[in-house]
Amino acid sequence: MVGLGIGLGVVVVFVLMMVMYGVGVFNTLVSLRERYKNAFSQIEVQLKRRYDLIPNLVDTAKGYMKHESETLENVIKARNAASGAVQAASAAPGDPDAMKGLMGAETALSGAMSKFSVVMEAYPDLKANENMMQLSEELTSTENKVAFARQGYNDAVTSYNVARQKFPAIVFASMFGHPENAELLEFKDSAEFQAAPKVSF
Numbered sequence: 001m002v003g004l005g006i007g008l009g010v011v012v013v014f015v016l017m018m019v020m021y022g023v024g025v026f027n028t029l030v031s032l033r034e035r036y037k038n039a040f041s042q043i044e045v046q047l048k049r050r051y052d053l054i055p056n057l058v059d060t061a062k063g064y065m066k067h068e069s070e071t072l073e074n075v076i077k078a079r080n081a082a083s084g085a086v087q088a089a090s091a092a093p094g095d096p097d098a099m100k101g102l103m104g105a106e107t108a109l110s111g112a113m114s115k116f117s118v119v120m121e122a123y124p125d126l127k128a129n130e131n132m133m134q135l136s137e138e139l140t141s142t143e144n145k146v147a148f149a150r151q152g153y154n155d156a157v158t159s160y161n162v163a164r165q166k167f168p169a170i171v172f173a174s175m176f177g178h179p180e181n182a183e184l185l186e187f188k189d190s191a192e193f194q195a196a197p198k199v200s201f
Contacts, residue, residue: 025169026176032163033094036156036182040093042149043185047086050142054079054113057135061116064126071112071119078112081105094157094182103186150185157182 058072065072085105089098126132161181164173173179 021168022172022176025172028163029160029169029173029176029178032156032160033178033182036153036160037093039149039153039156040090040185043146043153044086044090046142046146046149047082050139050146051079051083051086053135053139053142057132057139058116060129060132060135061120061123061126064123064129065119068119071116075109075112075116078105078109082109093153094160096180096183099183099185154184154186157184 054075058075061068062072082102082105085098085102089095089102092098120126163169164178164181
């Protein structure tokens with residue numbers, strides 16, 4: 001009887017330890033997931049600021065670039081697509097499809113802004129416009145903030161993914177609503193993405 005009681009006590013202690021460990025894994029994964037979601041919201045703030053600056057930039061350029069309407073329209077289309085993509089991504093930060101959609105839209109916007117910058121070189125009066133110089137400065141500052149926020153997000157996602165993949169946490173992860181790794185926010189050519197939207201005068 002005493003041996004049975006000890007054996008039962010050991011089983012109960014073992015079960016309690018497993019439950020406590022499972023609760024610890026659950027709490028850790030939730031904390032890390034909330035951290036990367038918060039980090040994504042910082043990216044979203046900066047991207048929305050950039051999306052708000054781009055129409056002002058295009059409006060300022062319209063008076064000078066009358067024969068470049070296609071370039072200006074492409075910038076606005078790419079900006080609108082990127083704005084929609086960031087809204088979709090903010091509904092599910094870390095979701096692979098949402099992040100890939102945002103990465104594609106941002107790459108397209110980067111290309112449109114790069115072409116806009118090249119075309120602007122032919123308009124020295126536009127480059128000298130005070131409003132354009134101020135908008136360019138704000139855009140450059142915002143780009144730097146986007147890059148910084150993106151690094152913070154990727155760091156938070158990496159911490160989450162590492163914690164999720166460790167054994168035995170990986171055994172519990174799916175049961176606790178963490179079925180897959182979160183997606184990093186990367187661009188095909190990070191240097192090009194960071195540099196292209198900066199309109200330099």
